Amino acid sequence: MAGKIEKSDAEWRKQLSPEQYRVTREKGTERPFTGAYWDFNENGVYKCVGCGAELFSSEHKFDAGCGWPSYFKPLAADNLENDTDKSHGMTRVEVHCKKCGAHMGHLFDDGPAPTGQRYCINSASLKFEKK
């Protein structure tokens, strides 16, 4: 993937909605069962709302019952990066876009076969494109 995207806080605020800004730039979490994609099953690609990188596919989406869109694997693992998140008294694996740093959500190891992974992602971090 091409070089990283660096934007000022003001530029991100201008580009994103307040909720998209809060989630992607401040590592926020949308309330479950409120986002655009937790109950959404069209075929296509989920892009980063910050930079348009293709991050997830409807082919890997599953209903985890948690109120956030969930995927058992990313479209290309190389487009994502992980961090350790020790907030809220838990140790979790944080997931963000490698290109623009947008916070996506968290990665858990209780997903379905074949990967056993569960990418629990905020709808506010994604932009769906029908294929």
Ligand code: FE
């Ligand atoms: Fe991005």
